[in-house]
Amino acid sequence: MTDLIRGLSIFLVGMMGTGKTTVGQVLAKQLGYRFFDTDVLIERVTQQSISEIFTIQGEEAFRDIESQILMEVCACTKSVIATGGGIVLRPKNWSYLRHGLVIWLDVPTNVLVQRLLLDTTRPLLQETELKPKLETLMDSRKRLYSEADLHISIENAQTPEEIVAQILDRIPLIILPEKASYSVKIEEN
Ligand SMILES: Nc1ncnc2c1ncn2[C@@H]1O[C@H](COP(=O)(O)OP(=O)(O)OP(=O)(O)O)[C@@H](O)[C@H]1O
Numbered sequence: 001m002t003d004l005i006r007g008l009s010i011f012l013v014g015m016m017g018t019g020k021t022t023v024g025q026v027l028a029k030q031l032g033y034r035f036f037d038t039d040v041l042i043e044r045v046t047q048q049s050i051s052e053i054f055t056i057q058g059e060e061a062f063r064d065i066e067s068q069i070l071m072e073v074c075a076c077t078k079s080v081i082a083t084g085g086g087i088v089l090r091p092k093n094w095s096y097l098r099h100g101l102v103i104w105l106d107v108p109t110n111v112l113v114q115r116l117l118l119d120t121t122r123p124l125l126q127e128t129e130l131k132p133k134l135e136t137l138m139d140s141r142k143r144l145y146s147e148a149d150l151h152i153s154i155e156n157a158q159t160p161e162e163i164v165a166q167i168l169d170r171i172p173l174i175i176l177p178e179k180a181s182y183s184v185k186i187e188e189n
Pocket residue numbers: 014015016017018019020021022023039082083084085115122156157158159160163
């Protein structure tokens with residue numbers, strides 16, 4: 001597999017709670033890649049939590065910082081990058097995401113509700129009715145997530161290791177040779 005993707009980075013996109021961080025860490029380990037999480041990088045550079053940024057500066061300011069971080073991290077090869085759930089919203093972000101392979105982790109909303117119910121830290125999910133909020137977000141984003149190179153539909157009982165196996169099985173079917181050679185050229189510079 002590492003011969004096939006030759007350092008090409010992998011961006012995981014999808015709704016909050018789909019497992020981008022959990023699956024991304026396992027995938028990075030199996031590929032011998034570094035792992036980044038754009039939300040974590042944002043908190044590190046701003047020295048603020050995502051919630052604080054949303055409350056104090058607002059969502060647009062958060063999206064600006066998110067694009068800036070993505071622009072920087074997309075220059076890295078041999079990396080798995082877990083992205084924030086809304087990274088697909090800005091058209092400009094797609095020019096950064098296209099530096100690598102974009103994989104959409106797609107989990108049914110009822111499973112996301114169970115996973116996110118106990119987590120009150122996500123600023124876009126502060127409403128009492130979590131399921132309708134997630135469904136509305138998903139409706140407005142589904143078309144964007146489906147622009148990914150690879151769509152991974154995840155069932156409730158699948159472990160992160162099983163999801164990674166599914167991803168690694170499917171990458172050879174979609175890899176574009178020119179993308180992999182592009183990434184090798186960056187490394188040589
Ligand atoms: N395959 C899985 N099976 C069961 N639970 C999972 C699985 N993947 C992730 N989880 C759990 O779901 C929750 C959300 O996972 P994670 O933080 O990896 O999602 P995320 O997509 O990175 O979310 P966000 O974009 O909001 O940061 C965590 O509690 C995690 O342990």
